[in-house]
Amino acid sequence: MTDLTGFLGNAYPWVLAAHVTFVIYWIAGLLLLPRFYVYHHETTAGSxxxxxxxxxxxxxxxIILGPAMFVVWALGLLLAFNIGAFEEGWFHAKLALVIALSGYQGWLGVYGKRLASGKRSGSNRTLRIMNEIPGVAAAVIVVLVIVRPF
Ligand code: HEM
Structure with missing residues (x-):
């Protein structure tokens, strides 16, 4: 945590703090948007x-998801190079999950466009199950970065 030997030097804890702050914004958006879709799904197209x-x-x-994802990635990669994380098992697992979460955000964009064009594809139950993905992924990522089990 207080290892200041990387190229970030004294800026390191600030970059880490900013990373975690934007992670909060990103995950908040990822929890919010599919919930909006559940409510939207129940409305009549054109109303x-x-x-x-x-x-x-x-x-x-x-305003939230796009910029937050970008900043989390940018600062996360800076931290990864700073501490040489690319050789570590926990980081590989984290990276896989973060790529999956970014893909999930892509799916949210596609699904939102479908809803906006009046299509109501997929059941409300499927949407509710999809809703659980970011919360579960965030919990596993936090364990990976803090416990670093491997
Ligand atoms: C988008 C790509 C991401 C990259 C490349 C990345 C990279 C990193 C790296 C290398 C660290 C370790 C910093 C250090 O110990 O010096 C870190 C810390 C952290 N990351 Fe990420 N991260 C990303 C996304 C996320 C996401 C999505 C979450 C949560 C859901 C997250 C949560 C955290 C937390 C809580 C820490 C602080 C751990 C500590 O106390 O050191 N990160 N990140």
């Missing part, structure tokens, strides 16, 4: 409520 959800979802994707 005023439908249009309101489309706008809320668009803003959540563009």
């Amino acid at each position: 005023a409520e439908d249009r309101a959800w489309i706008e809320r979802e668009r803003r959540t994707r563009n």
Whole structure:
């Protein structure tokens, strides 16, 4: 935690703090957006409520999810190079999960566009199950980076 020998020097704890802050923003967005989809799924296509959800979802994707994911990746990679994490098992597992979470965000974008065009594909139950993915992934990632079991 306080290893200041990497190229980041004294900036290291600040970069780490910023990384964790943007992780919070990112995961908050990933928990919020699929919940919006559950409510949106229940509306009638073309209604005023439908249009309101489309706008809320668009803003959540563009203002929270997109920028937060970018900053988390940028700072996370800086930290990884700084501590030489690429040789460590826990980091490989974390990277795999983070790539999966980024893919999940891609799926959210595609699904949102489908909802916005009036399609109501997939059951509400499927959506609710998809909702659990970011919470579970975040918990496993936190164990990987803090416990570092391998
Ligand atoms: C997007 C790609 C990501 C990369 C490349 C990355 C990389 C890293 C690295 C290398 C560290 C260790 C820093 C150190 O100990 O000096 C770290 C710390 C941390 N990361 Fe990430 N990370 C990413 C995303 C995430 C995500 C999605 C989460 C949570 C869901 C997360 C949570 C954390 C936490 C809590 C720490 C602090 C652990 C500590 O006390 O050292 N990171 N990250």
